[in-house]
Amino acid sequence: MARSLRPHSALRSWPRILICAVAACLGLLSAGCKTQQDALAAAAQMSATAKCLSDYYSALGTILAQTDQLYSLNEAVFSKPYTEANRELMKSNRDEIARRAQLAADFSTLAAIFGKLTGSTASSDVSASALKLQTQIDALASRKESAGEQNELKAALSLLVSAVQQGKEREAARAIDDAAAGLAKLFEKETPAWNSIHTVYTQIAANAAQGLVDKGVVDETPLLKTALDPFGLALSEQARTLNKDLAPAASRQIAQRRQALEDSYSRATADMQKSLDEMARRIHLVALDKPMDFRAPPITVQNVEKWVALIVSF
Secondary structure, eight states, X not given: OOOOOOOOOXXXXXXXXXXXXXXXXXXXXXXXXXXXXXXXXXXXXXXXXXXXHHHHHHHHHHHHHXXXXXXXXXXXXXXXXXXXXXXXXXXXXXXXXXXXXXXHHHHHHHHHTTTTOOOOOOHHHHHHHHHHHHHHHHXXXXXXXXXXXXXXXXXXXXXXXXXXXXXXXXXXXXXXXXXXXXXXXHHHHHHHHHHHHHHHHHHHHHXXXXXXXXXXXXXXXXXXXXXXXXXXXXXXXXXXXGHHHHHHHHHXXXXXXXXXXXXXXXXXXXXXXXXXXHHXXXXXXXXXXXXXXXXXXXXXXXXXXXXXXXXXXX
């Protein structure tokens, strides 16, 4: 089970006191060289994992954009109404996903600069940034099922602001640790909503494809290439006369491809959760001055990115 999340705003100028707080969380101030190396590795891994999460959300945004187009196609070709209420719901869902993609991207940016910043000691800059993140979390409030996780994030940010202003490194460490771990918890709580988005997409896409096959407007002759390609043979102009005979095979392919899309999404979502859970575990270890087992990002991150590449290729 994951622990708790915090998304982030675009960060430009982070003062030294925040770096101290982060360093305290990751063990940079209280441990030797080995733990410092672990802390830097943890920051890089957290950045990569958060970027992967942002990419995952962006892929969901692509799916919603395609679903919107499918609804319009259904209205134009199959006379299925795309009501104004459904259009507004679609816009709301796309906005929800876009907010989370940005928050995850900002989290990635913050993690990437953990070990690189020096300079200002103005704690007011830290407070302003953290307060801005709290405002961003407020923008997630329309998802009631994750209200508890959102409140935990805001509490972690409030603690961070207070701790940094007062120079309390241990409290700041706890706040950052809770926020990083909470990213996994928020994702887990909201996953059922994103599952429904993908299921609706594959259902509408499959129904539209089948409807076009039924109307006889689909060129099904590519199904014949499996037989001809090994022998260097090509289809003739008369090949389309076989469309009616190929319709059942086309229907089977639609059903098979839909299931493959569902399976691919399910694996990617499970791997995204595993990645977040594993990063939460690693960050917590380093925060406790314990050695980290791995220096590379969770292997499951690569699996998620492959799914993202598949979605954006459509």
